[in-house]
Amino acid sequence: MAPTRDNYPARVALYTQPTPTPPQKPPKLSMDSLHRTISDISAELRKEAEAASHELNHKPLPPISEVEDAKCECCGLSEECTPEYISRVRAKFSGKLICGLCSEAVKEEMEKNGGQIEEALSEHMSACAKFNRFGRTHPVLFQAQAMKELLKKGASSRAKSLSPRDLNKGAKKGGIARSSSCIPALTKDMIE
Template identity: 40%
Template sequence: MSAAATGQEVAPAIVAAVEVEEWEVCACCGLREECTPAYAAGVRARYGGRWLCGLCGDAVSEEVAARGGSVLEVEAAIARHAAFCRSLDGRRTPVAAERLIAAVRRLLRNAGGKEEKAVVVVEIQEAS
């Protein structure tokens, strides 16, 4: 006789684990991004233990692919790109990118609610 037939409640066999998001800081440009530990670990595995934001990661990956793709080349490409980011000397503001990321996050989180409407204003200013 099954548990359902006897009137007993059946506990779910699988409970989904909730991953807590954490803040990571890009090793090149300093942009902070909220992500899951699993995502952060994947990024770190790709870039020799360093966490890179999507934009810097793409730049480094393209440079590595163009130069052969060795592990040493990954380290060198990260160093070159980090030096490039430092040379911008504040002309590229991570704060504006962080505001954009936060706005997109709010949009995505509110997309499930049918009755709630979210208005998100994003202001990005070009450095002069």
């Protein structure tokens, strides 16, 4: 069915929407109510500040601890500490005052020796005393001595080379056996 003039306006009315009304602006607040709100807030803040200062005036402040220079009995490092901290450290480490670095080293030493704090503390203190006596003045020699001790520890812990005599006695089998030293052969060639 084709649109005719008679039913045309009815169809157009179906597809058209009424125009929305523009949003209205909110009503303006009066300056009096704004001033009243600000003064209420400031009055509340003033009351809180007065109450806080009143509480502070009646509560005594804790005494301020003076810091003092404390010298580590192991390494000799000086650091600023409060007397309370010094007493806590002394109680923890058998009356010795040690710095934080040394306390960590002592804890590591305790893990090695099974939790004996006295042994760990004396071991660390002897290592620090040895370093302070020799290592600070001669660092290269101290490093060479440390390497020498490391090699000694390694040599004593690893298996000794097997000689043919040890194989006959029923020692470990499967290792490389050394029959003799090559030094005499080398010196023989040098002499000739």
